Amino acid sequence: MQEKINPVKALRGDIEVSADKSISHRSAIFAALAQGESRIKNYLLAEDTLSTCHCIEQLGVKIVQDKNNFIINSPGIEGLIEPAAVLDCGNSGTTMRLMSGLLAGRPFYSVLSGDESLSNRPMRRIVEPLSSMGAHIWGRENNSKPPLAIQGSKLQGGMFNMSVASAQVKSALLLAGLQADNSTVIIEPHRSRDHSERMLQAMGADLSIEDNKITLSPGKPLSVCDWTIPGDISSAAFFLVAATIVPNSELRIRQVGINPTRTGIIQVLMKMGANIKIENSTIIAGEPVADLIIKSAPLKAITVNKEMIPEMIDEIPVLAVAMAVAKGESIVQGANELRVKETDRIKAISTELRKMGVDITELEDGFVVKGNPEGLKSAQVFSYGDHRIAMSLAIAALVADKTTEILSSEAVNISFPEFWCIMERIIA
Ligand code: S3P
Numbered sequence: 283m284q285e286k287i288n289p290v291k292a293l294r295g296d297i298e299v300s301a302d303k304s305i306s307h308r309s310a311i312f313a314a315l316a317q318g319e320s321r322i323k324n325y326l327l328a329e330d331t332l333s334t335c336h337c338i339e340q341l342g343v344k345i346v347q348d349k350n351n352f353i354i355n356s357p358g359i360e361g362l363i364e365p366a367a368v369l370d371c372g373n374s375g376t377t378m379r380l381m382s383g384l385l386a387g388r389p390f391y392s393v394l395s396g397d398e399s400l401s402n403r404p405m406r407r408i409v410e411p412l413s414s415m416g417a418h419i420w421g422r423e424n425n426s427k428p429p430l431a432i433q434g435s436k437l438q439g440g441m442f443n444m445s446v447a448s449a450q451v452k453s454a455l456l457l458a459g460l461q462a463d464n465s466t467v468i469i470e471p472h473r474s475r476d477h478s479e480r481m482l483q484a485m486g487a488d489l490s491i492e493d494n495k496i497t498l499s500p501g502k503p504l505s506v507c508d509w510t511i512p513g514d515i516s517s518a519a520f521f522l523v524a525a526t527i528v529p530n531s532e533l534r535i536r537q538v539g540i541n542p543t544r545t546g547i548i549q550v551l552m553k554m555g556a557n558i559k560i561e562n563s564t565i566i567a568g569e570p571v572a573d574l575i576i577k578s579a580p581l582k583a584i585t586v587n588k589e590m591i592p593e594m595i596d597e598i599p600v601l602a603v604a605m606a607v608a609k610g611e612s613i614v615q616g617a618n619e620l621r622v623k624e625t626d627r628i629k630a631i632s633t634e635l636r637k638m639g640v641d642i643t644e645l646e647d648g649f650v651v652k653g654n655p656e657g658l659k660s661a662q663v664f665s666y667g668d669h670r671i672a673m674s675l676a677i678a679a680l681v682a683d684k685t686t687e688i689l690s691s692e693a694v695n696i697s698f699p700e701f702w703c704i705m706e707r708i709i710a
Contacts, residue, residue, distance in 0.1 A: 285691035287679035292530035295708035299518045300698045301326040301511040302539050305477050307334045307376045309509045312481055314338045317358025320507040325352045329696045330374035337381050340365040364390035371396045373696050376450055378428060379408050383454030386417035387461030388434040395429040399624050405430060408454045411442050415458050439466035447592040449474035459498045468496045474592045475543045480568045512539035512571040517698045519547045519597040523604045524677045525576040526556045535574045546594030554581040554608055581608035583653055588616025595619060599631045599674040605651040606640040607681055614648035625666040634675055637661040638682060660684035669696035
């Protein structure tokens with residue numbers, strides 16, 4: 283599919299974005315751990331999170347769906363059954379990595395596969411630590427790529443000093459650690475999103491956090507869950523940037539998750555000069571949630587360093603768009619992880635924004651952008667089948683001189699199927 287986007291004069295509206303992808307995945311997988319009925323309200327109905335549902339259903343978990351509200355009935359972790367077919371994780375790295383942690387300790391055989399993009403994403407980062415806990419995992423290219431074949435077994439905990447801050451790897455280790463004979467200690471180089479820790483603590487797990495160190499002691503029974511999923515700040519980010527860079531705009535985005543391990547994009551945009559207000563703050567199911575009100579504002583350049591990356595890893599492509607219209611030279615560095623996302627996002631966003639007239643130079647671990655507040659040039663651009671590249675380019679198109687065409691625009695269905703409808707609504 284392709285989408286044509288015209289430049290706009292203003293954006294206005296009062297919107298909600300789709301439910302948080304990270305929390306949705308976890309709510310389904312964690313519900314599978316606890317015996318009985320868990321209730322999830324506002325589950326994200328997108329391709330990635332539905333892949334997770336299909337995987338847990340194949341393990342014997344029953345899901346009753348009423349629109350985006352789910353009742354998940356699990357036989358409990360000990361009652362999960364060997365899947366009769368390959369577990370298809372689609373495009374979702376979170377599904378594959380978290381499911382691997384769960385399956386590593388189950389006494390049966392399973393195979394996890396994915397689409398072309400996922401089949402090329404690095405898995406050694408979970409295969410090595412899970413194997414050291416006692417699991418048997420095989421993958422292509424010397425156990426580094428999917429499909430993964432897992433023969434689960436008895437696991438031992440241990441101490442894991444992670445070299446990359448990755449919430450997926452951390453969560454895989456926690457899921458394995460819950461099934462181990464002794465404690466698991468994880469030390470992160472920088473704090474990555476902490477939804478797993480919050481949710482497992484709420485379910486009764488013996489988990490403590492001290493700075494970057496997480497200690498999990500297995501054995502405590504986990505209680506069923508009752509979660510309401512907040513709006514996804516990673517989806518809201520597209521509209522934070524859009525309403526900032528399109529003149530005469532004002533948007534309210536309701537009920538967005540503002541967990542401090544995820545709000546890097548708000549902080550960085552505000553340092554660049556963005557006008558973002560936070561209202562109606564509250565806590566829903568253990569996660570801070572608020573309305574975000576954004577008015578357009580001129581932006582100035584900024585440098586984003588390695589320590590700031592984990593809190594905004596998924597928002598860097600759309601940040602590049604903000605940098606493209608900011609005054610001065612912006613730099614993103616220490617973001618090597620972007621090269622191993624759904625696509626090489628450093629290459630993808632640099633190549634496509636260059637087609638739109640942006641002066642952007644790739645670095646090994648980021649990029650340098652010389653901003654032009656006058657706006658961008660229209661072009662035909664490509665999403666590379668990556669949802670966040672498609673949506674970032676759509677935001678760039680709003681400040682181009684003429685119509686921009688985005689190829690492979692259906693990629694938004696991975697995390698934010700309502701994206702194009704909301705765009706239309708706020709332009710009208
Ligand atoms: C996620 C963690 C991040 C992020 C991804 C979702 C999660 O990946 O990029 O979109 O839900 O745990 P890494 O763990 O690889 O950093």
